[in-house]
Amino acid sequence: MKKPELKQLIREELSKVVIDSDYVVLSPIDQNLFESYWILGELLDPNNSYEYKELGNGYWVFEDNRGYEYFVRVVYQPINDGYFEVKMGWVDLPKQEKYLQQPAREIDEGRSDTIAKIYRDEIIPFFLNQNQNSTLIISPLDIKRYQFSKRLVQKYTPNTINIIEDKPNKILLKK
DSSP states (O other): OOHHHHHHHHHHHHHHHTTOHHHHTSOHHHHHHHHHHHHHHHTOOGGGOOOEEEEETTEEEEEOTTSOEEEEEEEEEOSTTOEEEEEEEESOHHHHHHHHHSOGGGOOTHHHHHHHHHIIIIIHHHHHHOOSOSEEEEOOSSHHHHHHHHHHHHHHSOTTSEEEEETTTEEEEEO
């Protein structure tokens, strides 16, 4: 995306953010994070991702440019009728503490782009090609991360999958 187009997109999205009912009730710090996750979700670019490896069936890892390792996992939950769930996080928890202490400006968007690539190129094809269950759930930790997940799902989920929002707890995908 060219710089003028990017500037315009960010301006348009921020004008939507500030009137969102979930945004207005947050503290100023949480509003800042809400804006960041919203914009990250809008600017997702799987072509800007880090290399990743599948270590096991439905378990992917990647490292960012600072050496922090992350995982994305699809887990089958055999509760009630059963469902698949997407989980994400840090592999190395001591590094997580260091990561959380760095200034926000030092955190790059390659992590979000890699999650988008894994979702689009690995998780969705896996989900569509399996016959075990017809439900996939993404459970963001909070409303800020929900905004990112919502945009991820809207951008990279085929129209053949029904998206059901249960804000702020989860996003269900039904095939």
